[in-house]
Amino acid sequence: MFSQTRINNLMRLLRIFLLHFQYLLSHPSRSFVFIYTYTFLSLLYLAFIRGVFLQNGGDLGGWTLSSVSSYYFLIIVAPALLMTHPEHPVLRDDIENGELSGRLLKPFSYYWQRFFHELPYRLFQGLIATIIFIVLSVLFNNYIEFRLSVLQVMLIVIMLPLAYMLSFTFKMILAITGLWTTDIRGARELVEILIIIFAGFIVPVNLLPGILENLAYFLPFAYMIYFPVVAVQGQLSVNALMSVISVQILWLSILYLLFRKVWKKGLMRFTDLGH
Amino acid sequence: MIIKVDHLTKYYKIHQKEPGFMGSLRSLVNRKYYDARAVEDVSFTIDEGELVGFIGPNGAGKTTTLKCLSGLLYPTSGNVEVLGFNPFERKHDFLKKISLVMGQKNQLWWDLPAMDSFLLNKEIYEVSDSSYKKTIGELIDLLDVKDIVNVQVRKLSLGQRMKCELIAALIHEPKVLFLDEPTIGLDVVMQQNLRDFVKEYNKKFDATIILTSHYMRDVEQLCKRIIMIDHGKVLYDGNLSEIVKKYATHKELRIVFQKPIEKRELARLGKITEMNGTRVVISVERTKSNHVAAEILKKYDIEDFNIEEAGIEEIIRDVFSNKNK
Ligand SMILES: Nc1ncnc2c1ncn2[C@@H]1O[C@H](COP(=O)(O)OP(=O)(O)O)[C@@H](O)[C@H]1O
Ligand SMILES: [Mg+2]
Numbered sequence: 196m197f198s199q200t201r202i203n204n205l206m207r208l209l210r211i212f213l214l215h216f217q218y219l220l221s222h223p224s225r226s227f228v229f230i231y232t233y234t235f236l237s238l239l240y241l242a243f244i245r246g247v248f249l250q251n252g253g254d255l256g257g258w259t260l261s262s263v264s265s266y267y268f269l270i271i272v273a274p275a276l277l278m279t280h281p282e283h284p285v286l287r288d289d290i291e292n293g294e295l296s297g298r299l300l301k302p303f304s305y306y307w308q309r310f311f312h313e314l315p316y317r318l319f320q321g322l323i324a325t326i327i328f329i330v331l332s333v334l335f336n337n338y339i340e341f342r343l344s345v346l347q348v349m350l351i352v353i354m355l356p357l358a359y360m361l362s363f364t365f366k367m368i369l370a371i372t373g374l375w376t377t378d379i380r381g382a383r384e385l386v387e388i389l390i391i392i393f394a395g396f397i398v399p400v401n402l403l404p405g406i407l408e409n410l411a412y413f414l415p416f417a418y419m420i421y422f423p424v425v426a427v428q429g430q431l432s433v434n435a436l437m438s439v440i441s442v443q444i445l446w447l448s449i450l451y452l453l454f455r456k457v458w459k460k461g462l463m464r465f466t467d468l469g470h
Numbered sequence: 471m472i473i474k475v476d477h478l479t480k481y482y483k484i485h486q487k488e489p490g491f492m493g494s495l496r497s498l499v500n501r502k503y504y505d506a507r508a509v510e511d512v513s514f515t516i517d518e519g520e521l522v523g524f525i526g527p528n529g530a531g532k533t534t535t536l537k538c539l540s541g542l543l544y545p546t547s548g549n550v551e552v553l554g555f556n557p558f559e560r561k562h563d564f565l566k567k568i569s570l571v572m573g574q575k576n577q578l579w580w581d582l583p584a585m586d587s588f589l590l591n592k593e594i595y596e597v598s599d600s601s602y603k604k605t606i607g608e609l610i611d612l613l614d615v616k617d618i619v620n621v622q623v624r625k626l627s628l629g630q631r632m633k634c635e636l637i638a639a640l641i642h643e644p645k646v647l648f649l650d651e652p653t654i655g656l657d658v659v660m661q662q663n664l665r666d667f668v669k670e671y672n673k674k675f676d677a678t679i680i681l682t683s684h685y686m687r688d689v690e691q692l693c694k695r696i697i698m699i700d701h702g703k704v705l706y707d708g709n710l711s712e713i714v715k716k717y718a719t720h721k722e723l724r725i726v727f728q729k730p731i732e733k734r735e736l737a738r739l740g741k742i743t744e745m746n747g748t749r750v751v752i753s754v755e756r757t758k759s760n761h762v763a764a765e766i767l768k769k770y771d772i773e774d775f776n777i778e779e780a781g782i783e784e785i786i787r788d789v790f791s792n793k794n795k
Contacts, residue, residue, distance in 0.1 A: 207593050207596070210589075210593050211590065211593045211594070214586060214589060214590045214593070215590075217582065217586060218579050218581070218582055218586070221579075221581035221582050222581050293575060294575070294577070296537070296542050296570075296572075296575070297575060297577040299541075299542055299560065300540060300541070300542065300560070300565055300568075300569075300570055301565065301594050301595075302562035302563075302565040302566050302594065302595060302596075303562075303594045462544070463544050464483070464544075465542070465543070465544075466482055466543065467537060467542055467543065
């Protein structure tokens with residue numbers, strides 16, 4: 196099943212990954228800014244929702260104060276681990292500062308070059324966020340209960356990389372629109388707002404007002420953050436997990452094809468301005 | 471034949487915006503473009519192992535041509551073939567055989583020693599351990615950078631960094647090498663080092679190299695053949711020695727007059743190549759130079775006077791200004 200060349204190639208990818216990890220470790224402090232923001236915002240939302248819960252009594256849309264607290268703690272870990280940001284280096288380094296030409300001439304696809312650049316950041320920040328998660332659980336004396344079957348765990352293991360690739364591919368498309376105009380700050384901020392709302396950052400998606408909730412299930416963002424979080428919380432049955440994974444695969448296929456199309460078009464008009 | 475360029479034309483579409491706020495609005499709806507003609511109907515071929523100098527003034531189209539050859543840019547029209555590949559497809563088999571080095575771009579990891587970037591390229595280009603060891607050893611020796619490859623790149627001088635850039639670009643031993651202004655910004659000693667290296671690499675690996683530069687010294691020392699390009703068009707393609715022979719028929723009179731002289735009056739004597747107040751350089755046919763010099767000394771009040779052989783730089787400039795008329 197695993198031929199020698201296949202193993203060699205995997206080892207090669209592992210070495211490429213490790214070199215990128217080494218690169219991240221040469222400037223680790225940059226990683227903390229994101230985490231602070233996520234932690235701060237998440238605790239802010241939690242403070243609000245706690246107020247709502249205390250007014251309404253114990254239960255809201257199937258959430259308890261305890262489960263909703265865990266939700267917001269996990270909303271610190273999930274984006275640290277799963278919400279990719281290739282658009283920053285792609286726009287700033289590659290397109291504006293002209294490093295793209297160097298990367299295009301490497302015999303390694305640009306998409307995967309950017310993937311290997313991004314992955315260490317997510318793993319590193321995911322680790323820090325996990326520590327923050329544990330500290331918060333202890334501080335608030337609010338512990339998450341993992342009541343998952345083996346099958347559920349296996350499906351979650353499939354779901355997480357899909358969520359990761361979904362956000363990565365989506366952000367890559369957004370980033371390479373910079374080949375048309377680098378002046379897309381407005382569009383990027385709009386997308387960030389959409390993500391904050393529909394990925395479940397402010398409130399769990401099923402607490403969004405009716406039409407927004409339906410929209411959220413239709414858009415890809417909930418499948419990047421919200422569903423992985425509630426899956427880990429044990430809120431999704433095996434059937435629900437399978438249908439979430441199906442939608443993830445569907446969205447990923449669509450977005451990847453779209454990426455390929457946009458990329459091809461963008462390269463035709465690429466003029467390597469930053470020289 | 472390693473490189474074949476056939477009627478290559480590359481226009482850049484430039485977005486033209488009208489000034490002011492209304493202009494911005496209008497250009498959102500109705501974008502106006504015009505073509506910047508960077509390269510126009512360029513043809514040449516290059517054989518294996520040749521080291522060709524690609525020269526021309528700023529904006530002539532040198533970099534654009536190299537970018538088309540390496541596959542970065544999509545030609546507006548015409549055909550380019552390198553090593554039997556269409557560069558723009560950027561097949562991995564093609565990319566593993568070429569390298570484009572641009573003087574003012576860097577691909578090294580800033581916060582790590584260059585050695586780590588070399589290792590990354592080794593993996594990306596799938597260079598075997600043994601061949602990597604051998605090549606990197608040779609390159610480090612040739613460029614004399616043993617002491618600096620383990621220092622953080624950000625701490626290196628420009629020249630040291632350029633050497634490391636070169637190594638990173640050569641780890642996969644490209645058969646075809648495009649060097650775009652590799653000596654730009656380097657001091658004289660470093661420029662010489664780099665030239666020696668390029669020569670050596672060309673011999674050692676039988677590599678085909680195109681070098682652009684506007685330091686004539688680079689080309690003079692390295693290239694038998696030059697391609698001169700201006701306004702996107704080829705002006706001359708042939709041996710450097712021939713062009714020197716043909717054009718070294720002139721001498722340069724460098725004169726500083728005591729007071730400004732009318733240009734028209736001086737133009738009678740030869741071709742004015744430089745004029746800056748009382749400072750004038752006139753290019754005169756070799757056989758007439760003494761005669762003209764005597765005439766000038768007799769006729770005008772002179773502060774300083776020199777007769778010089780036209781250097782290659784001047785000869786080249788001569789060709790450019792002649793053909794542009
Ligand atoms: N990315 C670009 N977009 C628009 N015009 C460009 C771009 N790059 C170069 N040009 C124009 O094309 C012409 C040729 O440029 P270039 O190939 O860089 O010349 P050289 O390398 O000989 O200095 C110049 O007029 C330049 O202004
Ligand atoms: Mg140039």
